[in-house]
Amino acid sequence: MSDDVAERVKKIVIDHLGVDADKVVDNANFIEDLGADSLDTVELVMAFEEEFGVEIPDDSAETIVTVGDAISFLQKATAA
Amino acid sequence: MRRVVVTGLGMVSPLASGVEASWSRLIAGQSGAGPIHGFETSDLPCRIAMHVPRGDGTDATFNPDQWMEPKEQRKVDDFILYAIAAATQALDDADWHPKSYEDQIKTGVLIGAGIGGLGGIYETSIILKEKGPRRVSPFFIPGRLINLTGGYVSIMHGLKGPNHSVVTACSTGSHAIGDAARLIALEDADVMVAGGAESSINRIGIAGFCACRALSTNFNDRPKAASRPYDKDRDGFVMGEGAGCVVLESYDHAKARGAKIYAEVVGYGMSGDAYHITAPDPTGDGAYRAMAAAIKRAGITASDIDYVNAHGTSTQLGDELELQAVHRLLGNAPINLSLSSTKSAVGHLLGAAGAVEAIFSILALRDQIVPPTLNLDNPSVETSIDLVPHTARKRKVDFALSNSFGFGGTNACLIFRRAE
Numbered sequence: 001m002s003d004d005v006a007e008r009v010k011k012i013v014i015d016h017l018g019v020d021a022d023k024v025v026d027n028a029n030f031i032e033d034l035g036a037d038s039l040d041t042v043e044l045v046m047a048f049e050e051e052f053g054v055e056i057p058d059d060s061a062e063t064i065v066t067v068g069d070a071i072s073f074l075q076k077a078t079a080a
Numbered sequence: 081m082r083r084v085v086v087t088g089l090g091m092v093s094p095l096a097s098g099v100e101a102s103w104s105r106l107i108a109g110q111s112g113a114g115p116i117h118g119f120e121t122s123d124l125p126c127r128i129a130m131h132v133p134r135g136d137g138t139d140a141t142f143n144p145d146q147w148m149e150p151k152e153q154r155k156v157d158d159f160i161l162y163a164i165a166a167a168t169q170a171l172d173d174a175d176w177h178p179k180s181y182e183d184q185i186k187t188g189v190l191i192g193a194g195i196g197g198l199g200g201i202y203e204t205s206i207i208l209k210e211k212g213p214r215r216v217s218p219f220f221i222p223g224r225l226i227n228l229t230g231g232y233v234s235i236m237h238g239l240k241g242p243n244h245s246v247v248t249a250c251s252t253g254s255h256a257i258g259d260a261a262r263l264i265a266l267e268d269a270d271v272m273v274a275g276g277a278e279s280s281i282n283r284i285g286i287a288g289f290c291a292c293r294a295l296s297t298n299f300n301d302r303p304k305a306a307s308r309p310y311d312k313d314r315d316g317f318v319m320g321e322g323a324g325c326v327v328l329e330s331y332d333h334a335k336a337r338g339a340k341i342y343a344e345v346v347g348y349g350m351s352g353d354a355y356h357i358t359a360p361d362p363t364g365d366g367a368y369r370a371m372a373a374a375i376k377r378a379g380i381t382a383s384d385i386d387y388v389n390a391h392g393t394s395t396q397l398g399d400e401l402e403l404q405a406v407h408r409l410l411g412n413a414p415i416n417l418s419l420s421s422t423k424s425a426v427g428h429l430l431g432a433a434g435a436v437e438a439i440f441s442i443l444a445l446r447d448q449i450v451p452p453t454l455n456l457d458n459p460s461v462e463t464s465i466d467l468v469p470h471t472a473r474k475r476k477v478d479f480a481l482s483n484s485f486g487f488g489g490t491n492a493c494l495i496f497r498r499a500e
Contacts, residue, residue, distance in 0.1 A: 018151030039218040046215065055214075 026068035088174025088327030090166035094130035101140035130320035130427030155219035157197035158279035162323035163229035174327035188241030189230035194431030197224025249486030253434025258348035275325030275435035308455035309392035309421035320427030324435030349373025353489025364405035370491035392421025420468035424454035434484035441480035
């Protein structure tokens with residue numbers, strides 16, 4: 001189940017940021033490593049909310065800066 | 081004031097992506113009209129339009145991936161994409177790619193649109209209604225704003241001079257080129273990328289113009305016959321889409337770097353009808369005054385004009401009023417004028433119309449040929465002016481005038497002189 005979350009997160013990141021799959025690793029920072037700007041990160045969080053049917057409050061969204069951050073947040077949020 | 085010349089051209093039109101392909105198809109008498117595709121039309125009175133031909137880029141089709149990364153394309157409405165393509169073509173054509181800070185700060189952008197991101201506003205309204213405000217994209221606002229045409233172009237090409245935009249409905253493209261020329265004449269910039277863009281062939285755009293009774297509805301079964309300016313059977317315009325951009329440059333700047341010069345911008349005139357929000361003033365006085373002001377600025381007389389690229393939208397009232405205004409301008413002078421409406425071939429590109437038509441006027445000067453008015457079988461009025469029915473005509477063209485008139489009663493006129 002957790003691997004499934006990771007795959008779905010990575011697919012969203014690849015689609016939205018237009019980056020190669022091999023760059024989307026757990027410690028990849030959206031802004032520094034994957035070329036996102038501040039608006040891209042807002043849109044990414046929206047896409048995660050849509051895909052996983054969860055609400056990510058703004059103060060939580062600010063802590064999601066890497067692919068791994070997103071995966072662990074969504075694993076917890078969907079396990080609850 | 082400094083002299084201003086045209087050194088680069090770029091275009092995405094319903095005939096082709098690219099200036100030369102659009103122009104050669106226009107001169108060959110081709111039309112960009114066809115059935116509307118991409119959305120439901122069965123309940124709309126008008127079911128035809130002039131779409132930009134999309135494809136992989138071969139045969140002068142428009143391939144968005146050539147101009148903008150796919151991940152960026154979905155953030156913007158098509159008018160921004162078309163503006164980027166036309167501006168990039170124009171800068172390439174002018175061979176002007178400023179790299180030094182000094183060159184970048186003297187190069188500006190002035191691109192407008194009549195309506196802007198109507199399609200994106202429509203789609204996002206539905207998302208807001210059905211899913212709520214948390215699903216509204218952060219790219220919703222920047223991707224619909226009219227001046228983001230110039231915003232994107234400046235970012236992609238490093239143009240740090242004046243960054244301005246125009247919104248005057250169907251006069252936008254002409255105003256953009258005229259205003260940009262003045263910025264150069266007044267030394268606010270040495271080089272300007274100027275033009276207009278539009279992408280309103282969507283369900284809400286067609287419905288809205290249908291409600292204004294502006295679109296052709298009698299030719300849904302014969303799309304290529306629908307845009308027929310000056311013909312007695314005309315019944316409204318056919319909507320087009322796309323963008324036109326020119327590179328304008330001070331004469332001295334162009335000469336100093338050995339740039340190819342297409343034409344000189346010698347006249348620009350503006351006026352307001354102060355009459356009605358959509359209908360033209362029945363006296364044609366606003367159109368007359370815009371042309372008269374441009375002619376005065378050019379320091380010529382009306383009889384010096386060889387070719388008029390008319391606003392001529394194929395609507396019932398407007399076409400004849402413009403013709404009357406041109407006759408009033410010429411007075412009793414012997415008439416040796418050709419006047420045509422290229423909207424017969426590309427449709428009405430709204431905010432892009434003035435820019436695309438300015439480019440056609442410039443090419444008429446370059447090639448000494450005037451493009452045709454298609455479908456002009458039976459003119460609704462008698463005139464001694466050559467309306468160039470059906471086929472293009474070779475002739476002397478030293479001065480070309482391009483008219484644009486917009487909702488709100490806004491009129492703009494440009495005059496170009498053949499390069500020396």
